[in-house]
Amino acid sequence: MTFAATILTLYPEMFPGPLGASLAGKALSRADWSLDTVNPRDFATDKHRKVDDTPAGGGAGLVLKPDVWARALDSTLPEMGDTVPILAMTPRGKPITQGRIREIASGPGVTILCGRFEGFDERLFEARPQIEEVCLADIVLSGGEPAALAILDACIRLIPGVMGAASSGVEESFEDGLLEYPQYTRPQEWEGRTIPEVLRSGDHAKVDAWRKARAETDTRLRRPDLWERYESARVQSASDARRKQKDTDQ
Template sequence: MSFHAQILTLYPEMFPGPLGVSLAGRALEEGKWSCAPIHIRDYATDKHRTVDDTPAGGGAGMVLRADILAAAVDDALARQPTAPILAMTPRGAPITQARIRALASGPGVTVLCGRFEGFDERLFDARPQIEQVSMGDIVLSGGEIGALMLLDACIRLLPGVMGATSSGDEESFEQGLLEYPHYTRPSDWEGRMIPEVLRSGDHAKIAAWRKQRAEEDTRLRRPDLWGRYKDARVQPASNVQQKNKD
């Protein structure tokens, strides 16, 4: 069974887009995943195919209507009832690599792409199974770019997509840290040398250096990740000490 992605969008022509080339494109051709963009306007009820209206209470922009979106969501859920449904919105929780791995291990995903000022909040009250997610503390012109990012992150983890099964094991976030830095030939570039340890052939020393650099870079660049990483290391140690006391 392949990974199936449904995308509820006002711009179905954006899919598969860049996911039709490189690793994701080859996986699409090989049937490892499939893509079904669904036009939200197909669920409009008037001749103008209206999907939005002015915000209650006033303000700029337009808001996607709950009744139209609910019809699209319900149809998508009927087609793929076991797949989680995610709404791309800057109001959502930032997506994590752990969540991506969980999604990639399932049957697929349905992604709802926002536009304009966003969604009528009643949609989420009435359909609590919709998971609101974001790609970080940024605002895009629509959810489609975020959906492409999310799907790419999932697709590359599908069996057989990356060359080696261990290809992603040491990447950023997989162990709670940023990935260590990489180097390649030439060994001397503008007077800057590849670190000697990486040219030593001593695999134990290389592994230790990479772990040290991953920790150092995470501490300096992402103190939020570093804090969680330290807490995760302290917790198991505390559990062991408690068991020894018992």
């Protein structure tokens, strides 16, 4: 099954962009995934093809018109169906997670609305509640296109066959709630720094233990927010296991 991506953007020339190169580009040429862009300007009804207007109540910038963007989105729905998630890139959205990326990548595709200017008229989300408002992080971009490219890249790399080795998509940061362990390669010594001895030992059990310990340490020091969630999940899992064992003993 081909993973189908539909992008609503005022700048369709930005796609596929970097996704036309490397592994994603090869996968696109093999039809492992497909890409379609929709320009909301094509759904404007005035002679100037306006897709935005001044903010109600005053203020700087322009706001994307709900009627135009709704018509553009609705034009994709019969083809994409109800099972395809619809994301709107906006700084007001919920940060997307690797877990959500994996859910999307396992499905038939995704539709992404690329915000611009001061963002979308709120009524678009009220009228189309299936739209998920998402962002990459607590940053503001000039538009949603770079964020859409990042999300597509995250999804495409999980499509079976795109990256080659199946474990390549699993042993990564965020996949198990932790940052990934540090990586090393040849030369064995560089500028007086050597690869940790355990990684040269050939003892896979010791290597796995070292990697797990470093992943936990780095997550605790660099991302206390991730570490807190990881610890909470681990405590809950242990509590559930003890409860199940108690029920079995009874």
